[in-house]
Amino acid sequence: MTEVKLSIGYDEYEEGKKMQDMLEELANGPAAKELTSLIIGDWGGAYENDSSEIVETLVRLNGQFPGLRKLFIGDMDFEECEVSWILQSNLAPLLTAYPELVSLTIKGSSQLELDPARHEKLEELVIICGGLGEDVIASIHGGQFPRLKKLELYMGVDDYGFDGDLDTILPLIEPDKFPALTYLGLKNSEIQDEIAIALAQAPILDQLHTLDLSMGTLSDKGAEALLGSERVKKLQFLNLSHHYMSDVMISRLQQSGLHVDVSEQQESDDDYRYPALTE
């Protein structure tokens, strides 16, 4: 596998360096044909320039990257740009332009669209953000991903873009929606308990090996529902890391026979509970 990460630092950006040019250069270079994984980091002033020109460039250059299977748009951290300040755009054209793509990871949900959300071969879709918009969630459950094995969505909080509620999320777990799905992450949520309760008895669990409810505000309430579920017992792995469960609940989970991650217990601040990524 050959992987390339492209990013533009502050000084380069101020000097006028452009991600489009770097992509052109990559496309015309010797590595292009071999490239299997491309990571687009900070494209320079990601808080004032959206990702649309990158999408256009990648779409235009699709013939140059025949082996590309993995794509990450927006791999940057708090040293470069706040997640909620990253300006995305409609990334769906990438899905159309790269029919052989297997994995797509997106960081940042501001101005993010994924319409139309369809791909015959995509196996992994990950969206990392502080708050995922209702429209993106709707695009995903309204879309078509027959081969999708892993769906990992950071739900986030109201303040940073999560404008939905449990009803927005429920259509994602309808049984026949993603026939190949084995890893479901509905995580980093401020309504993690509600999600856990809704999932505990959901038929979709029967097809999963991993349920990832980590990084959210899970408390004993949600955990109780998970513990009481026969379906949850059949999972190979339950990720509950970063949670607000009590010590008692943690030991009950540990003794339940479940393969479960209960690390990073949080202490609630005046009864406020926060997901891990809220920015």
Add this chain to the structure above:
Amino acid sequence: MIVIGNAENRRTAGLQEARKLLGLAPAVVVPYLDLLRGSKSLSEAAERGGMLGRSGGRPLLRLDAPGEHFEVERELIMLGAPDAARERDADRLHPAGDRSDPQPMSVRAAAALVEQRGRLYHPSQWFRGYSRLLARLEREAEALWPAPRWMNAPADIADMFDKRRTHEVLTTAGVPVPRLLASPDEIPDYETLHETMIKKRLHRIFLKLATGSGACGVVAYQINPRTGAELAVTTVGFDSFIAKPPQYYNALKLRRYTEQAAIRPIMNWLLKHGAHAEQWVAKAGYGDRTFDIRQLVIGGEACHSVARVSRTPITNLHLRSERMSLDELQLSQGVQDQVKSCAEGALAAFPGSSVAGIDVLIGRGSQQPYVVDVNPFGDLLYNVTYHGMDAYAWQMKRLGFER
């Protein structure tokens, strides 16, 4: 050797332990509090240790951190008061001595301060007091010995303690530092700070209380030129009152402020007390965290170091950062060498000093090191050895062989 420090604390204890280990006589300790209250002096200590006159030699003089001691802090604020009794040229070591301190407290008002944990009582007046004490000690030592052997000269300590001055000294010496947003005179308040950031397109900065140590008074601040949003990450908090001005304090955990109503007063308060604003250079990452490096330099040579790996832009160890060695971070030898030479260059910019903890970050992408702080008392590093010795033993071996 004479140590001016807070008695009974871990720094003094660590040093005495190191001297014992090397078979050196214990240092004579002059507690800050006694010095400030006039019950002890440098000459009295020198006499006590038989360190005067032809047979007395020239003892090594070490100034240690005055912090973490409320009564000392109060005495220093009193000494920095406009009505404090003081010597001629008392403010001569203060790098911004002619700048007036906001809402000065009289000696009497300062004396009436009571301890409130974490509270930032009056940073600029505290520093004025400390620089007055440094000036006094400098003069006193000069009267006792022809060429006093300060491990770190009082004038250097004053310069290192003032981040505005440190940045200037390092820039002049050609040591790589993050770029300055503007000189402190050009940014008197929040509004001009904001305007300057927009005008210079420096949307991400660190604003640092000029005379704070550690994470105290440090703000990682960024503004979004498109939406007008802003974000300040800092330990500074404040309580508002109806009948008196707000009180500022250092919280134990980092806070994220996004509301101008909270950010403006904090920035204004820091700027009034004197603050240094520089570019927030993106730090290199380790996994999903970032880090910077505390590199100790003793006698011109880089020695002990520890990386502080953090999930937040402010990496200080008490803020739940993880300590790691440079090898654990898998930094290339080339980068490690650059960090060392950069830190050595920083200490060399202060020719009267032989010990400092230099904070170095490695720029993301460029791998270029930058010095972000010089700590004159930065030698308290736990469980880190160099040639099998802790930082105190190493400096006593390198510098303290005499008396």
